[in-house]
Amino acid sequence: MREFDVIVVGGGPAGLMAARKAAERGAKTILLEREYALGTKACGEAISISTIKDAGVKPKSKFLRNRVDVFRVHAPDEEKYIDIHTKKLGSAGYVIEKAVFLRELAHLASREGARISMGTPAIDFEKKANGWKVLAKESGKSLVLSGKILIGCDGVNSSVAKKFFRRERFAVVSCFQYRMVNCKLQNPHMLEAYLGREVAPLGYAWMFPKDLEEVNVGIGTRGVPARYYLDRFVKSHPEIFEGANVVEIQAAPVPVGGEVREVVGDGILLCGDAAGQVIPLTGGGIHSSIVAGKIAGEVAGEAIEEGVDLDEYPKRYSSWSKRISNSLKALRLIERLSDSELNQLAGVLTGEDIVDLANGMNLRRVGKKLLRHPRFAVRLARSLLKG
Numbered sequence: 001m002r003e004f005d006v007i008v009v010g011g012g013p014a015g016l017m018a019a020r021k022a023a024e025r026g027a028k029t030i031l032l033e034r035e036y037a038l039g040t041k042a043c044g045e046a047i048s049i050s051t052i053k054d055a056g057v058k059p060k061s062k063f064l065r066n067r068v069d070v071f072r073v074h075a076p077d078e079e080k081y082i083d084i085h086t087k088k089l090g091s092a093g094y095v096i097e098k099a100v101f102l103r104e105l106a107h108l109a110s111r112e113g114a115r116i117s118m119g120t121p122a123i124d125f126e127k128k129a130n131g132w133k134v135l136a137k138e139s140g141k142s143l144v145l146s147g148k149i150l151i152g153c154d155g156v157n158s159s160v161a162k163k164f165f166r167r168e169r170f171a172v173v174s175c176f177q178y179r180m181v182n183c184k185l186q187n188p189h190m191l192e193a194y195l196g197r198e199v200a201p202l203g204y205a206w207m208f209p210k211d212l213e214e215v216n217v218g219i220g221t222r223g224v225p226a227r228y229y230l231d232r233f234v235k236s237h238p239e240i241f242e243g244a245n246v247v248e249i250q251a252a253p254v255p256v257g258g259e260v261r262e263v264v265g266d267g268i269l270l271c272g273d274a275a276g277q278v279i280p281l282t283g284g285g286i287h288s289s290i291v292a293g294k295i296a297g298e299v300a301g302e303a304i305e306e307g308v309d310l311d312e313y314p315k316r317y318s319s320w321s322k323r324i325s326n327s328l329k330a331l332r333l334i335e336r337l338s339d340s341e342l343n344q345l346a347g348v349l350t351g352e353d354i355v356d357l358a359n360g361m362n363l364r365r366v367g368k369k370l371l372r373h374p375r376f377a378v379r380l381a382r383s384l385l386k387g
């Protein structure tokens, strides 16, 4: 049996941050990743520069694949749209090479002394009087580990969460994504999202370009097959996709039901998708998972070294928890609207309003604005003004 202070399960953004921060605080840390390579999970790969800052990573061209100047949200009729200009937000966005970015996080975790074990699925977890016994398979061979603190960062289908946490309300959107080449984009620095029940029931379709000719095109839907709608979306845009080819096919669910109620147990923490820490309106979860992993790792390290209480983790994450719950509120309101109401809404909201709704910030400001529009006053404004 190999002994550690902290055992992290999962080598996504949350797990790599957690392992690094726990090790940085002096805890003997191991991260178990079941896959043989980092970053194999489906992802649109769009992030803000503040994600990179919060990850404590120097921006490098090897993972910042494409700068984003504008995020265009198309109304269902595809005639109206709202542009969100990153410069106006005083921020910057990027489409990254996520696998390269995760390797950078792994590099930093290793530098702090964390051990990373690839091709090592964690199979079972047993609570002991003074910590945990974790059974894993390392390249096919049984591995038994003991640890004082267990951090579950094992994604949306987390076995840690299933065994030790309650995840009622754990709603997911099914996502399907193609990486396509030889596309004909007009502006490689523009991300696009397409809304509407016809296009993507209870979700949206996206195009996140890597450059002028290569794009992550994907879709999230609920209650209908995502791939069927993605193929329909691609076919409906021959001006971009005629002559293009799919070179990668990926699918995965995204949790959009908000953060789970408890993220701390006896000697155990839950982070990232496993804990529903995704911005529900956008389905973006890299930033929120990185911050969660970072805080969980710090708290775990401090618990080992200084006896800090593990409940510090949700306390330090509370501003993000609030953003997630506000964004869920906005999602619930918007998904009730018909396509024609969404078309109208596109004439009322600005890019700033969309960003605020998506991130669950300044909901009262957006609510006050909608109060002036009779059609939305009752359905949207009052609910936004409540909280």
Ligand SMILES: Cc1cc2nc3c(=O)[nH]c(=O)nc-3n(C[C@H](O)[C@H](O)[C@H](O)COP(=O)(O)OP(=O)(O)OC[C@H]3O[C@@H](n4cnc5c(N)ncnc54)[C@H](O)[C@@H]3O)c2cc1C
Binding pocket: 009, 010, 011, 012, 013, 014, 015, 032, 033, 034, 035, 039, 041, 042, 043, 044, 045, 046, 047, 120, 121, 122, 123, 153, 154, 155, 156, 158, 159, 175, 176, 177, 218, 251, 252, 253, 254, 271, 272, 273, 274, 278, 283, 284, 285, 286, 287, 289
């Ligand atoms: C199609 C799609 C597009 C998306 N696009 C974006 C986007 O553009 N921007 C954005 O911000 N977010 C996006 N997201 C969401 C984002 O990918 C996730 O929120 C984020 O990756 C969550 O990080 P995580 O570390 O919690 O989990 P994950 O990234 O899922 O990592 C979990 C890791 O745990 C490993 N694992 C699972 N079980 C075990 C086990 N038993 N033992 C060992 N290892 C295990 C998995 O192999 C995986 O590597 C997208 C998601 C999808 C599905």
